[in-house]
Amino acid sequence: MNIQVCAPLEARRVFWLKPYKNMALGAVIFIPTCLVLMFFINAWFAAVLALLPALWFYYVWECRVIVITCPSCGKDINTNTPWECGFKGCRNEDVDNFPFIHECKVCQYIPKAYVCHHHDCQRLIYLTSDRQQIHAAKRLEPGPPPKDVIGEKIATQKEEVRDLEHLLQKTKIVKDIEIIKSKPVVPPPLRTEVQYMLERVRRGVENMESLNDQERELLEEMREKHRNNPEALAQAELDLKEVIFKERERMSGGH
Numbered sequence: 001m002n003i004q005v006c007a008p009l010e011a012r013r014v015f016w017l018k019p020y021k022n023m024a025l026g027a028v029i030f031i032p033t034c035l036v037l038m039f040f041i042n043a044w045f046a047a048v049l050a051l052l053p054a055l056w057f058y059y060v061w062e063c064r065v066i067v068i069t070c071p072s073c074g075k076d077i078n079t080n081t082p083w084e085c086g087f088k089g090c091r092n093e094d095v096d097n098f099p100f101i102h103e104c105k106v107c108q109y110i111p112k113a114y115v116c117h118h119h120d121c122q123r124l125i126y127l128t129s130d131r132q133q134i135h136a137a138k139r140l141e142p143g144p145p146p147k148d149v150i151g152e153k154i155a156t157q158k159e160e161v162r163d164l165e166h167l168l169q170k171t172k173i174v175k176d177i178e179i180i181k182s183k184p185v186v187p188p189p190l191r192t193e194v195q196y197m198l199e200r201v202r203r204g205v206e207n208m209e210s211l212n213d214q215e216r217e218l219l220e221e222m223r224e225k226h227r228n229n230p231e232a233l234a235q236a237e238l239d240l241k242e243v244i245f246k247e248r249e250r251m252s253g254g255h
Contacts, residue, residue, distance in 0.1 A: 003078075004058065008068045008114075008125050011079060011101040015066055022061040030054035066101065073121035081117065085109055086135035093140070100137040101127060193222075193236060194195035197243045205247065215244050 006014050030050050037046030066079045080095040092098050098105040100114050101255055105164035112132040113124045117139035124136055197218055204214040226233035 002064050003067045004064045005067045005076070008071070008127055009129060011066055011068050012127060015079070015099065015101050016109060018064075018066075019062065022058050025061060026054040026058035029057055039156045066099070068101075068125065070116045070118065070123070070125055072123040072125075073118055074114060075116075075117075075118050075121070077116065077125070082140040083111075083114070083137045084140045086111060086113075086137050091140055109135065111135065112177070114138070120163065135149060194243060197240055198247070201243055201247050205251070211244055211251075215240060 004014065019029070030053075033053065034047050034050035037049055040046075041049075067076050068079060074252060079099040079101045081100070082091075082093050082095055083100040084091060085104040085107060087104065087109035088107045090109075092100070092102050092105050096103055100111050100230055103110045112128045112130065113126050113136035115136050115138040116123050116125055124133060126132075200218060201211065201214050219237065222236040222240065226236055
């Protein structure tokens with residue numbers, strides 16, 4: 001693993017000097033290699049060939065992870081661990097350029113201690129000799145997953161559409177109920193006495209009853225019904241005679 005282990009008190013200095021040291025080491029490789037190659041090939045071509053290994057070594061050294069060891073539990077801690085600023089609680093995830101041994105990317109606060117993130121330790125690792133305990137940096141705990149803004153918006157719109165459809169359906173039902181209530185209730189037409197007589201006579205004809213017998217029975221029924229109303233009785237008798245007359249004409253074919 002490409003790491004560089006150092007003491008916690010030396011970590012900040014190592015980080016600051018890291019690019020300059022790597023550039024110097026690259027130059028140490030480039031210059032002698034270039035001078036040697038110039039005796040055999042063209043100077044420009046020699047410079048290009050010498051630059052390739054120098055850049056490769058520079059890249060490898062620049063990518064080395066600085067590791068410190070916790071004095072309390074003896075476990076290693078990578079300084080490129082995502083961390084939270086102890087001063088304002090800033091989240092630091094660009095740990096290659098802003099590890100906790102450097103400074104906060106947001107507020108530029110320089111941590112002077114780090115809380116060991118091993119669960120069996122959780123003690124302070126001092127990064128400066130003054131052993132300041134307040135505003136110590138600590139490992140960044142996983143936050144809530146990023147919000148799916150577009151998905152939430154689509155879900156909200158679908159819910160709003162469902163609510164509107166429900167409201168529209170409810171409004172239509174209420175309107176239909178109001179229309180039904182506003183219509184006057186028309187009672188079924190009452191069957192008149194003449195209709196009753198006609199239905200009774202035709203039913204009797206279908207049952208092979210004579211018109212005379214039916215006339216006699218209906219006349220007795222009308223007299224019983226209108227015994228206290230002579231005018232209604234007289235009208236019923238006239239209606240009965242007319243019904244019997246029309247039924248006879250119907251039965252005789254209108255002759």
